[in-house]
Amino acid sequence: MHVKTGDEVLIIAGKDKGRRGKIKRSVPTEGRVVVEGLNIVKRHTKARGPGKPGGIIEKEAPLNSSNVMLICPSCGRASRTGHRFLEETDHKGHPRKVRFCKSCDAVVDK
Numbered sequence: 856m857h858v859k860t861g862d863e864v865l866i867i868a869g870k871d872k873g874r875r876g877k878i879k880r881s882v883p884t885e886g887r888v889v890v891e892g893l894n895i896v897k898r899h900t901k902a903r904g905p906g907k908p909g910g911i912i913e914k915e916a917p918l919n920s921s922n923v924m925l926i927c928p929s930c931g932r933a934s935r936t937g938h939r940f941l942e943e944t945d946h947k948g949h950p951r952k953v954r955f956c957k958s959c960d961a962v963v964d965k
Contacts, residue, residue, distance in 0.1 A: 856881065856883050856886065856888075856920050857920065857925065857936050857954070858878060858881065858888060858920055858923060858925050859878065859881060860878050860879070860880060860881050861877065861878060862877070862878050862925055862926075862963075863875060863876070863877050863878075863925075863926045863928075864876060864877075864878060864888075864890060864923040864924060864925055864926060864933075865923065865924045865926055865933040866890065866893060866894075866918070866922060866923055867922060867923065867924050867933070868921075868922040869894065869918065869922055870894070871890075871893045871894055874893055875926065876890040876891050876892055876893045877890070877891050878890055878891075878923075879891045879915065880917075881920070882917060885917070886919060886920050886921070887917035887918060887919055887920060888917060888918055888920050888923060889915050889916070889917050889918070890915065890918060890923065891915070892915070893915065893918075894915055894916045894917075894918050895913050895914070895915060895916075896913070896914060896915075896916045897911050897912070897913055898911070898912050898913075898914060899911055899912075900912055925954075925956075925963065927956040927958065927959060927961065927963060928961075928963065929956065929959055929961040930956060930958060930959040930961065932958060932959075934956050934957055934958040934959070935956075935957045935958075936954045936955065936956060936957065936963060937954070937955055937957055938952055938953070938954055938955070939952070939953060939955055940952055940953075941953055941962075
């Protein structure tokens with residue numbers, strides 16, 4: 856997936872198109888992400904004992920990851936990302952794979 860938990864993203868499709876937010880949770884197996892405070896849906900829940908009252912609860916629903924675009928930390932624009940290998944190695948001795956911004960060519964991962 857081209858985005859990870861903690862990345863700042865711009866939503867490019869759907870009812871929240873044009874709004875920015877931070878990724879709260881990602882589900883790579885399904886290709887979906889949950890963005891903080893966006894894609895709010897209402898769930899009608901039944902009371903489940905004294906600790907869980909019933910009612911209409913608003914919660915964040917997952918979006919498809921193709922509907923979000925990463926905001927580059929260096930240039931501040933929503934841009935496409937690519938992958939490249941660095942000269943330095945990871946803990947297994949393999950070249951480290953990082954994401955980079957295609958508009959400013961800066962490395963996104965630390």
